[in-house]
Amino acid sequence: MSKIYYLIFGVFLVLAVVVRVWLDKPTTLPKNQPLKFEATIKREPRNYDFSQVIYVADSRVYVDLYPRYRVGDRLKIAGTFDEQGRMFDPEVEKIGERSSLSRWRSDLRDKISNNVGALLPAREATLVVGTVLGVDTISQEFRQQLIKTGTIHVVVVSGQNLMIVAGIFLALTKYLGRRQSMILAILVVFAYAFLTGFEPPVVRASIMVLVSTLAIFLGREASVAWSLLIAALLIVLVWPQALFEVSFQLTFAATLGIVTLGSALQNWLKKLPFLGANAAIATSAYIFTAPVILFYFSRVSPIAPVANILVAEAVFPIMVLGFLIALASLIFMPLAQVLAYLAYVPALYFSEVVRLLAKFV
């Protein structure tokens, strides 16, 4: 293996240890009894059609949509968690605010997502924000349609999105040189993981994606599967519980599928124009993740490969334009508006395909 590969491995190892030290021990909150406690929000609350979900330790607190709560808010909460760790109609009072890096990030996310919301119709805005930041706000109907068609991974920060990000920068090799583009790709993937909040699933996906993308890039096709395995081992070392988490298993299975079956299929499907590469990636990821999905959700969406092949071509422009829109919206809104019109077309195509295909499931 080349020197740079060892270097990357070393960086990962150090980062892994740092993250491990940072991690909070999981707290379990008592269920079925009235509680009164104070907590600081650490994860971005999710906004659905009718409620806002605040994550506290292993549990969730459901509150009205307004006032909005944010990362860093210190809350006084009173209510009772049920068996599943959900608290409905609690009394919530905001007693303070902590400024921190994660608060700053939350402000940035909020700003970007509000800006995009002001530029595009709701569904298309969800897609653009989702590919850039991972969504915190999504309508129940659209979410159900994305799940039904097996395309929800596009609006959460998933391995696929990270792969696109890494891919864009690795494609710059011609202009920047191999090493520079590689370092840039690593930095950007981590910047991306930072923007999305460094949630363990995202960090894990970043590691796996970087390792496999770089291995392919370095032209060691035979060792790609091995690299992936090493990355997975490393991850399990840091987050032993990850082994039992669906998100980790899905990322691992999908990546493994893409680097093994996917590259084989790609050679075979290359003759097909346009959809060939998409089909190879979508089908291989689908085949490898199907057992995991079947095990946890006891059903596999039969149209998922079709939907994924159809929308794949749109994800790339949505994402690239999404990043540009996000950036532009912080500097000069009219430019962001023009870019948003361009992004509207692939986003509309995506949402229409999903809407139509969801009817068949």
Add this chain to the structure above:
Amino acid sequence: MLDQKSKLILILSAIFIVLGILFIVESQKVGKLRLIFCDIGQGDGMLIVTPKGKQVVVDSGPGSKIVDCLGVNMPFWDRTIEMMILTHAQQDHMEGQVEIFNRYSVERVVWSGVENTTALFSAWQKLLSAEKSAVHLGRTGDKLKLDKVVFDVLWPSQEKSNLWKIAPPTDINDSSVVVRLEYNPDTGSEEAICAYLTGDLSKEILEGLINKPCQILKISHHGSKTGTNQEILEKVNPEIAIIQVGSKNRFGHPRKEVLDLLISKGIRILRNDTSGTIEIVSDGKSYTIK
């Protein structure tokens, strides 16, 4: 295979072609009045598009589903709501307006001026003043015009509003801004399409406000028995009754008494819980239901 540059050009030209097509498709919809009763769950939320493509939002339901409805029914380049009416400051009528303020620019806001004590109302008020929309307190006798669509404000009266400043209304539903909208493309002719938008007003007040028949009646208070009676139906003599209601709501809306009354009068009932979003399109003389 194509090289990257020609692929980029191809994608960009495809985007521009689609944008052009969308522009043409959208411009075909202009020229008619569209009344869209959005499926927003248990609450009221409606979008009116004037023949010249201006938007009026009347209430906006609980939650944020209204922005989905606006996204689908407005051209993608239009980010302006020309007028937004809030009938009264309750969650099932106003929550979506907060999200509208966040995403759209709102030129004019019409409401009753009767405040609520909820955190939601404070959020709404804060956004309203940040938006710098023109604010109009709707009072009986006001005539608001947009293109050739006229909004006659029937309630609340100036007298009641003055009273409420001293003692707030016992039931905030009774402060609902009630309007009759009318679209008449040729000012000379008698024919016109009109609709009563009633908020959650109680039947005792509502029956006194109706001064002429209309084809469309938005049933007050989601079909609760407090909002509809025989006299109202006889005075309005509607062809269509719209009930904005969410499925399996905890209030048991719409009430059987109200449905029976509507059926006995032979009025066609359209409900959001069974039909989803309801759209009525009119040229001012006749109308079609989508």
